[in-house]
Structures are given as C-alpha cells and as structure tokens.
Amino acid sequence: MKTKLLYVFLAMALFACKEDDENEPVAPVIPNEEEVITTVRYTLTPSGGGTVKVFQFQDLDGDGGNMPVISGDTLDLNRSYTGSLEFFNELETPADTITNEVLEEGDEHQVFYQNTSGDFVVAYTDTDRNGNPIGLSTTFESRTAGGLLTVILRHEPNKTATGVPGGDITNAGGETDIEVVFPVNVR
Amino acid sequence: MFGKFPFFLFLIFISFSSHAQTCELKILGKVVDKNSLKSIEFASVYVEELVQGTVSDFSGNFEIKNLCPGEYHLVVRHIGCETQNVLFTLTSDTLWTVYVEHGSQLLNEVTVENHAQESKSQELEVLSSKDINRQLSKNLGQALENISGVSAIKNGNGVAKPVVHGLYGNRLTILNNGIAQSGQQWGFDHAPEIDPLLANRITVIKGVGAVEFMGNSLGSVILVEPKKIEKEPHLHGMARYFFNSNGLGNGVNVELQQYHKWLAWKVNGTLKKSGDAKTPDYFLTNTGIEEYNFAVELEKQITAKWTTNLYYSSFNTKIGILRGSHVGNLTDLKAAFESEQPFFTQKEFSYDIQNPRQEVNHHLFKASSKYLFSEQAWIEFVYAKQLNYRKEFDVRRGDRDDMPALSLDQESDFFEAKFHYYFKNEWHLKAGFQTNRVNNQNIPETGILPLIPNYLTTERGGFLIAARDFEKMKLEFGARVEEEVRKVASISNTVPRKVLNFENRYLNYTASLGMLYTFSEQFSMNYNVGFATRNPEVNELYSNGLHQGVSGIEEGDINLSSENAIKNTLSFTTKKKDRLFVEVLIYHQYIQDYIYLQAQDEFRLTIRGAFPVFRYEQADAQIYGLDLVTKYQINEKWLTELNYSFIQGNEIDDNTALINLPSNSILSTTSFQIPQVKSLKNVELEMIHKYVFEQTNITKDQDFVVPPDGYYLLGFRASAEKQFKSIRLGGHVGVENALNAKYRDYLNRQRYFADEVGRNLTVGAVVSF
Numbered sequence: 001m002k003t004k005l006l007y008v009f010l011a012m013a014l015f016a017c018k019e020d021d022e023n024e025p026v027a028p029v030i031p032n033e034e035e036v037i038t039t040v041r042y043t044l045t046p047s048g049g050g051t052v053k054v055f056q057f058q059d060l061d062g063d064g065g066n067m068p069v070i071s072g073d074t075l076d077l078n079r080s081y082t083g084s085l086e087f088f089n090e091l092e093t094p095a096d097t098i099t100n101e102v103l104e105e106g107d108e109h110q111v112f113y114q115n116t117s118g119d120f121v122v123a124y125t126d127t128d129r130n131g132n133p134i135g136l137s138t139t140f141e142s143r144t145a146g147g148l149l150t151v152i153l154r155h156e157p158n159k160t161a162t163g164v165p166g167g168d169i170t171n172a173g174g175e176t177d178i179e180v181v182f183p184v185n186v187r
Numbered sequence: 188m189f190g191k192f193p194f195f196l197f198l199i200f201i202s203f204s205s206h207a208q209t210c211e212l213k214i215l216g217k218v219v220d221k222n223s224l225k226s227i228e229f230a231s232v233y234v235e236e237l238v239q240g241t242v243s244d245f246s247g248n249f250e251i252k253n254l255c256p257g258e259y260h261l262v263v264r265h266i267g268c269e270t271q272n273v274l275f276t277l278t279s280d281t282l283w284t285v286y287v288e289h290g291s292q293l294l295n296e297v298t299v300e301n302h303a304q305e306s307k308s309q310e311l312e313v314l315s316s317k318d319i320n321r322q323l324s325k326n327l328g329q330a331l332e333n334i335s336g337v338s339a340i341k342n343g344n345g346v347a348k349p350v351v352h353g354l355y356g357n358r359l360t361i362l363n364n365g366i367a368q369s370g371q372q373w374g375f376d377h378a379p380e381i382d383p384l385l386a387n388r389i390t391v392i393k394g395v396g397a398v399e400f401m402g403n404s405l406g407s408v409i410l411v412e413p414k415k416i417e418k419e420p421h422l423h424g425m426a427r428y429f430f431n432s433n434g435l436g437n438g439v440n441v442e443l444q445q446y447h448k449w450l451a452w453k454v455n456g457t458l459k460k461s462g463d464a465k466t467p468d469y470f471l472t473n474t475g476i477e478e479y480n481f482a483v484e485l486e487k488q489i490t491a492k493w494t495t496n497l498y499y500s501s502f503n504t505k506i507g508i509l510r511g512s513h514v515g516n517l518t519d520l521k522a523a524f525e526s527e528q529p530f531f532t533q534k535e536f537s538y539d540i541q542n543p544r545q546e547v548n549h550h551l552f553k554a555s556s557k558y559l560f561s562e563q564a565w566i567e568f569v570y571a572k573q574l575n576y577r578k579e580f581d582v583r584r585g586d587r588d589d590m591p592a593l594s595l596d597q598e599s600d601f602f603e604a605k606f607h608y609y610f611k612n613e614w615h616l617k618a619g620f621q622t623n624r625v626n627n628q629n630i631p632e633t634g635i636l637p638l639i640p641n642y643l644t645t646e647r648g649g650f651l652i653a654a655r656d657f658e659k660m661k662l663e664f665g666a667r668v669e670e671e672v673r674k675v676a677s678i679s680n681t682v683p684r685k686v687l688n689f690e691n692r693y694l695n696y697t698a699s700l701g702m703l704y705t706f707s708e709q710f711s712m713n714y715n716v717g718f719a720t721r722n723p724e725v726n727e728l729y730s731n732g733l734h735q736g737v738s739g740i741e742e743g744d745i746n747l748s749s750e751n752a753i754k755n756t757l758s759f760t761t762k763k764k765d766r767l768f769v770e771v772l773i774y775h776q777y778i779q780d781y782i783y784l785q786a787q788d789e790f791r792l793t794i795r796g797a798f799p800v801f802r803y804e805q806a807d808a809q810i811y812g813l814d815l816v817t818k819y820q821i822n823e824k825w826l827t828e829l830n831y832s833f834i835q836g837n838e839i840d841d842n843t844a845l846i847n848l849p850s851n852s853i854l855s856t857t858s859f860q861i862p863q864v865k866s867l868k869n870v871e872l873e874m875i876h877k878y879v880f881e882q883t884n885i886t887k888d889q890d891f892v893v894p895p896d897g898y899y900l901l902g903f904r905a906s907a908e909k910q911f912k913s914i915r916l917g918g919h920v921g922v923e924n925a926l927n928a929k930y931r932d933y934l935n936r937q938r939y940f941a942d943e944v945g946r947n948l949t950v951g952a953v954v955s956f
Contacts, residue, residue, distance in 0.1 A: 025643035025676045029631035030684045035584060037794055062636070063733040063793045064740065065681040091682065101585050155515070155584060156531070173522070173530035175582065176515030179796035 036062045037098050039088040040180050042151060044073075044081035044140055053081070055149070055182040060090055072183035075142040083122065083138035085111060085151065087178070102153070103136060109177075110157050111135025112169040117147030120184065124167065132159040133167070146186040153178035210255040214275070216283040218247045218265070227265065229862045230285070235260040235913035242863075260421075260913065264868055274419050319383055321906070321919060323429035323951045324436055324459070327361075327411065330383045333877075335830040336772070336814035337391055338849035341935040342376040344464055344944055345476045345506040346545070349379070350934070351391060351407035352774055353810045353834055353848045357724045360402035361409045364498055366553055367402040369599040369625060370575040373639070373726040375936050380502045380549030380575065382480040384427065384440045384457050387414035393756060393772070393814075398650050398665030398697050401601070401621045403721045405752045406776065413498075416444050416451040416486055425955040433947035434474070435536065436461030451486040462538035463507075466942035467927045469528045473507040475540045492559040502549040507540040512940040513582050516796040517891075520738045520939060524892050529941045542580045542588050550574040563609040571601040593638065594630040599623060613656045620649040627725075636684075640677030640729050646670065648695075660704045667697040671722055677729050689729070693722035693749055709763055715756045723747040727782050727803045733793060738891070740791050741784065742802045750805075751779040768818040774811060781808035781838075783845065786889070808845055810836035824861060830854040835884065844884035850897070850933050851880040867907040873921075875902040882933040895938055898930035904949075917953040922946065 038060050044053040053075055059068035075081070087098035102109045106128030112135065113122035121141040124133030135153075157174030158164065164172050218230040226247025233240030234251060236259050243249045259275045263285055275281075322330055328339035328347025339347040340355050348355055361368045363381050371377040383389065390410040400408060417423065424443040430436065437460055444453035459478040463470045482500035489495055511529025514520045523530060553571040560566070574597070581592035605619035625644040629637040648669030655662050675689040699717035706712070730743040758772035785804040790797040812834035820826050831853050836845035858873040882894035904921035927946040931938040 023643055023645075023674075025626065025641040025674050026628040028629060028637065028641045028676050028678050028686055030678055030686070031631055031634050031636060033634060033636065035587060035634055040794065057794065059794055061680060061682040063680075063795075064731055064791075065679075068792055068794070098584075105584065156582065158530075173526075174515075174519075175513060176519050176795055177584070178794055179516055179518065180794060 033062065033091050034089065034096060036089050036091055037087045037178060038062060038090045039095075040151065040178055041086045041088070042149075042182065043084045043086070044075065045084070046076065047080045047082065050076070055184070057180040057182070058090070062091065070180070070182065072185065074185040074187050075146075077142065077144055077186055079142050081140040081142070082125075083140040085136050085138070087153075099136060103134065106134040107132070107159070108156050109134060110154055110159055110164070110172065110174075112152040112154065112167060112172070113138065114150040114152070114169070115147050115184075117145040119143045119145035119147060119186070120149060122167065128159075130159070132165055135167075142184075142186050144186060146184050149182045149184050151178065151180050151182070152176060210253060212254040212256060212277055212280055214251045214254065214277070214281050214283050216243070216249045216251070216285060218243045218249070218263075218285045220286075230263065230265040231862070231868060232285075233262040233264070233910055235262065238912050240910075262910070262915065264908070265862075272417075272419075272423075274421070319386065319389070320427065320917065320951065320953050321904070323384065323427055323440070324431050324438060324461075324949065325383065327379050327381050327383050327389075331389065331391065331409070333830070333854055334391060335816050335832050335854075336393060336812070336834075338832075338852070338934060340375060340847065341932070341937070343471070343474055343509050343512070343935070343937045345474060346376050346378045346508075348375075348377070349391075349409055350849055351393060351409065352776065352812060353836055353845070354405055354407060354776075357403055358405045358721060359407055359409065360400055360404035361411065362400060363411050363551060364413055364500070364553060365410075365555075365569065366551060366571040366573070366601060367400060367623075369573045369601075369623075370547075370549060370597060371577050371595060371639075373724060376508075376545070376579075377577070380504070380547055381411050382457050382478070382482075382500075382502055383411065385413055385455050385480060385482045385500060386411045388412045393774070398652060398667045398699050398717075399617070399619070401603075401623055401646060401648055401669065403695075403724070405719050405721050405750065405778065406717060406754045413453075413455070413482070413484070416446055416453045416484065418446050418451075419444075420446055420448070423956060425953060427954075428952045430950040431461060431947055432949075433944055434461040434464040435538075436476075438478075449487075451488075453482075453484040455482045456480065460538065463533075463536050464944045465536070467929045467945040468942070469532050470534075470536055471509050471937075471941055471944070472529070472531055472533045472537070473510040473539070473541050473544075475507045475538050476504065477540065478502075478504040493556070495556045496554070498551070498553040498555075500551045502547075504545075504547050505540055506545045506547075508543040508545065509937055509941055510541065510543070510582075512937055513543050514738060517738050517798060518796060520891060523940050542582050544580050546576075546578045546580070546591075548574075548576040563611075565607050567603075567605045567607075569601070569603040569605075571599075573597075573599045573601075575599075587634070591630075591633055592635055594633050595627065595639065596630055597625060597627045599625045615654040615656075617652040617654075618650065620647070622647050636678060636680065636732060638730065638732065638734065639725055640675050642673055642675045642725055644671060644673040646672075650697075659706070660702060663699075663701040665697075665699045667695075669695045669697075671695065673725070675725065675729060680731050689745065691722070691728070695720045695722060695749065709761055711760045713756075713758045713760070715754075717754050718752070719754075720749045720751050722749045723782055723803075730803070733795075733798060738798060740793075740798045740800045742800065744803050747782055747803060747805060748780055750781055753777045766820045768816070770814075770816040772814040772816075774813075776810045778808045778810070780805040781845075783808075807839040808836060809839060810834065810845065810848070824859055826858045826860060828854075828856045828858075837884070844886070844889070846885060846889055847934065848882070848884070850882045850894075853878045864907070867909055870907045871905070873904045873906075875904065876900070877902070879932065885933075892939060894933045895931035898928060898932070899926075900928060900930075901925045914954060914956045917955075919949075919951045921949045921951075923949060 040057040042055040053073040056071045089096040107130055123139045124135050126134050126137040128134050154172055154174040155177045157172035161171035218227045228243050228245050230243040232249050241249045256278050261273045261275050328349045331337045331349045332339045338350045340350050341347045356372045361379050368379050370380050392408040422445045427440040429438045440457040442455040457480040462475045464474045480502045485497045487495050510531040551573050555569040557567040577595045578591040579593040601623045603621040608616045623646040628641045650667040652665040671693045673691040677687050679685050697719045701715045704712045728743045728745050730741045734741045754776040756774040761769045782805055784801040787800040789800045791800050815831040818828045833851045836848045855876045861870045864870045877900040879898055881897040885894050902923045906919035908917040924946050929942050
C-alpha cells in the first residue's frame, strides 16, 4: 500500500514538473483605440474673407511614443475671426471625428481658451441643451500682440460655477481631456 | 518565539478510574499557568448539556459532579484567552489539567513571528480569532495595520495592501491557506483578494522566513490561515455581524462545520456592503464597497495515515474609488490638492458605486494530501489553482462607462511536494519542491493600450530546511533556489501598433539562518539573517505610458537586473512572570539594485498637457528600523500596551530617502478587564491612542505635494460575552477616531484629494454554538 501510494505521488510530481517552456503567452489583441484623441485643430476664418488660419496639435501614436507635432499660424492685426475647434482620432482609418462625441455630450464638456498676452478675445457662440456654452464654436479677435493660446477641454466640469459660463476655468473642476498650447503670431 | 502560541490552552485528560458509575461521574480539574505552573483562579468552565458551570477556586481547582457517561461540550474561559470548546467523552471519573498560557494575553492575537519554525501547534489548533472578531469590518490590510512594524498602503479606505518593514506588493508574499496569493500585485491600488473573516489566524513573519514558500518575497511573509476543522462529530457554527456608522456599513459572516466520520466539512460565507464614508467635513463620494465571499472545505481521513483536504474559496468585490481622485493632468491634480473639498463631492450619502470603480473576483482551489509514514515522517502534496479577474472602470467619454479601462485575467497553477522528517536526536528536516505557472492576459475589451503586457511565467523551485532544538537554543537553516522563465507579449506604443515578444530568465536564491536563544524563563533572544533575490516584475520592465491615476508617465527598463537583499533582525524578549512583556526588534535590510520609480528632469508633452516622467531605476538602498512591543499587566484588572514602530530607508549613494515608507507611529491601548459582571463574562473596556508622525524624510522634489502632518487618533471599545445554554454570544461596541480628527495619511494615495475618514461607531456581534 505504502509503496503503491508513493509511486502515485511520484508520478504526480513528474507530471507537474514536465517541461512546458514551449508554451507562449496569449497573443495580445491590438485594441481599437477609438477613444483616443490624436489631433486638435483650431481653424480661424477671418470675417469678410481671407486666408483661413489653422493651429494644430497632432500626436499620431497617442500618449508616449513619438513627440507630438504642433503648428501655429500668423493672424492679422485687429481682426475678427470665426473659430471652429475640432478633435480627431487619426489612429483610425479613416480618421474619426471626436468632435461629434463631445457635441453630443455638450452638457458634460466645456472648452476653455486662455492666452498669455491678454490680447486675444475669445467668446463662445454655441450652447448645450441647458443653454451653457460648450466652446467648439467661438469668435476670436486679435489685436496687436501675439502670444500663446492654451485650449483646454474639461470633462464633467461644474458648468454653472462662478465665472465658468464666461470662460473662466478657475472654478470649473472636472478632468482635463485636452490641454494644448499654440503659438500665435500677430502681424 | 513566545509569539508562537498566543492564547494557548493545552489540555491533558487522564483517566484515573475505570469503573463507570451511572450519573455519578465527575471531572476534577485544575487550571494552571503553562509557564509558571501557578494556579489560576476565576477561570470559568461551562457544561453546555447541563446548562451550568463553575469557576476555578483560589488554588485553580474546579469540580463538575453528577455527570452521566456520555459526551459533553465544555467551554473553558479565562480573561484574555480565547474561549475554547472541548468535546469530552466521559466514561469514567476524569482528572483534567488545563494549562493556560496566562501571560498570553500579553501577546498579539495576530501573531508576530520572526522566525518560521516548524514546531507549529497543529495539534493545538485553539488559536483564537479574537482580534479578527474585534475588527469584523476591516479588510486584510486594515486588520494588520496595528501590528508593530506593519502598516498599510492605500488608495482610499477600500483598497489597502499590507506593508511589512517597508516592503509591500511584489516584495511581500501573502499566503492564503498556504498558497502564495497570485493576482495583480503591482501598484498602489490592487489590494490582496483575501477575506480575513475566512481566516482564524493571520501570521506575519518579519524575518527571512520565506525559504519554504514560492514567490518573490525579499523577506517578510504574511500567512492567512483558516482554522482546521475541529474534530467534533456535532454540527457547530458561528455567525458574525458588524455595523459601521460611518459609511453605514453592514456585514454578516456565517460559518458551519462538522467532523463526520466519513467526511469533515466546513463552509464560510461573508456579505458586506457599505456606502460613502465621511470625513469630519464632507462625504467621500463614491467610496462604497460591496463584497461577497465564500469558502468550503472538505477533509477526508482515508486511512489512519492518509488525509486529503479540498478547499475552495471565492472572493468577490466591487469597490468605488473617490470620484474626486480621478484627474486628467497635473493641473487637475494641483487644483484638487488646493481645493477645500474634493471635486464632485455630493451633499447626500449614497450606497451607489459609480465610476471610477474596481470589480475583482478571485478563486482559489486547493487540493492537498498528506501521508504519514510514521510519527516522524510525512509527505504532503498540494495542487492549487487560482483565477484572478480584475476590471477597473474609469470615467470615460461616450457610452463607455461599462467598458473597463483595465481588464486582466490571471490564471495560475501551483504544485508542491513537501517532505518532513524528525530525527530522534532533535533534528528536523524539511524539503520540497514547487512549480508554478502564471498566465496573465489582457481581455481585449478596453479600447485602451494595456498598461501591463500579456505574459506567461513558469517558476520551479526547491528548498531545504534543517532545524535543531538544543536545550536553550533553536537553530534553523534554510536555502532555496528558484528558476523563473517569463515570456512576454506586449504592444508597441508607436504606430503602426505591433506585438513585441520578450523572454526573461532568472535564477533566484534565498538562504536564511535563524536562532532563538532562551537565557531564562524571562529572557530570550532571536537572531535572523537572510539573503534573498527578487527578479524585476513585468511592470518594472515593460510599463510604458501615461499612468493617469498618478499623473505621470511611467517607463519601465528592460535592462533591470534582480534585486539582492540581506536582512538582519535581532530581537530581545523579556517576560516577567505574567506581568510584563517587552520585545525589542531591530532590523536592517540592505538591498542591492533596489528598483524604484525615479522622477526624471523631463516633462513629456501629451494631448492632456505635459506630464512628469518617472523611470524605473536601480540603486543600492537600505531600510532599517525598530519595533517595540510592551505590555504591562498592572493588576488583575488593568492591562496596558504600548507599540512603537520606527523605520527609515535611503539610497546608499546620496542618502535620498526612499519614497512610500511608512511614518513612525505609536499605539497605546489601556484595558480594564473584569472576568464576570452579573451574567456577562470577560467584560473589557479599552481606550486606544494612536499617534502617527509626519514623514519628514521626503523632500519637496520627491512628490507632488509634501507629506501630510502627523496625527493623533483616539478610540474606545467595550466588549463582553454571555452564555445561553449551548449558545455563546460575544459583542462589542466601539468608536474609532472619537475626536473626529481631520487628517491625512502619507501612505494613502487619496491624501492628494481628501481627508481621512472621520468618527465611526462600530458594533460587532459573534454568536456561536
């Protein structure tokens, strides 16, 4: 009895020890990264016609990997523009327009525009279902000085907090989905 | 170690009369202290079948008369000791000596050992769950937190992982019923998937006692052990309930067991639910927890020499993560820190668990078989399978709230064969080998590049332990060697995305030497030295990308080498009669090539803004400290305890302090104990003070914000027991953070966003039969 059992145990032990180095890990499935935003494009169309100005932030491989590419533009002195902000996911082919998702959930999102010189005036021209601004459509006025324009997209901010409907981010809270900085020249 | 047998009750039955008489039998008993052999008075002995009991007299004697031959359930109680139940088969007059380790209440219930000795008290499985019963609502990390030298690293209140002498996660092995817990061990926010209520004993091994166990421990080991099924033919059980006022938490646990001749069984189940906890000023919105756990154990004595045991346990939890702790970038983090209260704080309490949340399931199946060749030699085989499913849900755009942001499945298969041999000349040998296979994979449902790659690890190891008992000294030597082969398949973070394959091979060694020297009844010394290696983990090698939770880019380094550590612990224990107990433990651990996250002089630009870059680097480091445990029995009624933990750690080269090391702390408990008040037994009133010092070693540039101030917490607890026929009832009421102190803790990641939990009233009840 005793020896028989021992054989059983030894067989179990050998079985457990068998070489299984040839096994491979489960091959990872490359995810469909549909939520990623790779590209932010702010297009300024001058009132009364003229060259359309384009500011773009593009990070084609998402966070990490290669560095993003940022392109600025030069605006005219004391000019009014109609601003349009768009988001794309260029990891997808064809590129996915994320702007629609943000627009659909307009009440959960708001874009804020900040500038260093104080010489750009940005005003909201769109509203969500509650009548609060979203910030995808704007008017933009240049004066004499250039500077840096920061565009911030917040998810679930407090859209009715003091100053927030007017574009002041101070009391907005929420999470930052996008924060990009564009160099703006004025000439 | 004295810590081996807390609440030690040892029973000897001696028949001194063989002629049975009808209902005139008696039990003559004596209760004595195990060490001093001094008589103990006021121990109560209760016979359930008679619904009556007696108390030991001045000289420790008691007598139970007029018993019929048959079976009796006896309950022996002594203040400070866990109540013990014994099934007594009475055929003749019996002399019964009850050895009580009276000084045992001077020891922690959650045993602190410095040395993995084999002389485990398997035959004396009466080790209590008293301390676990006092903190029914706590998770494993919280339950261990008050032990000297042990703390918990947390993400909010629901996620706590134990830290022993500064090491946690991948550097600390946690054994659940003898099996190394296999789950996601990396990061702050993955707590061990173990229900402490399924256990009756939790052991922390602080030295290098890990030789016997597989895993990556650099020293310390935590053993979570369920109690063996009592050899008792009747159905017995226990029901436990708790309530927490803060978070309106409720929980029940039920345990039933029976030792049938043909099959012994035990089942245990837990249900817990709590809602948003509250700081002194505001609710911690979305910090609810739901948990249901279940375990079943079957044991079959196949022959007199062969026992087989099957065990299955399932742990399932859903944990809310503070809504305000979900941030998009560094600006958000700073704003959150400066804000009076976290963003998204609701005015109303709620049980709702929204995103961010975690859903974790863990299953353990274990089959073990033990064959005794003789009293001196036995062999044991264990097979265990673990399944670990972890899903973490984030606040996401679009309809993606039910789409996990992280979804990992881990499957592991473990096999072990162990051989024990006791030689007649006091030598004890133990040898064994283990294999383990871990298959970790990302479930492709997240729509996000995974943080941790898929991998398959095969580990094989063997160990040998030799121990010898001398008259005044115990010596133990152990060595272990382990091979690890890991195959990794990750996804590139450049486009086009492609699968990258890696293979790692490591050889890990562990060796330890332990010595316990007993100078006298009162004084002993324990020295332990151990060497261990730990190979780099997957996250340390292959992390690459934005870890949004910590607002940083984390980069692994595929060239990391294994850590080599030498740990020395030296402790002195003084025990003066049953009055005073002092244990001083000093330790030093030198870790060559310690792997840590180093902040780089670099910010990386992403679409969410610029993030600081942290890279896994290696440097030689040391961790050292002191644990002090003192207990003083002032008189029959008053007992006072004081624990102090000091810990410090730095890189050797430039003296930079190591991050995430616990703060120094002091814990003091004063209790007033009365064996009997009317029909209440073991009445105890306690006052608990805790002071945690500020972590002053961390400099400003090592963290986003400076560590929080020190804090003081005051608590009270009252507990008592009562016997109704064959049912025993125990209960306690208490208050934690009685002063409603507003504070933050350095080891809680939630400190960036919110205060800790405020005042909490607790109620607990234990009914057993």
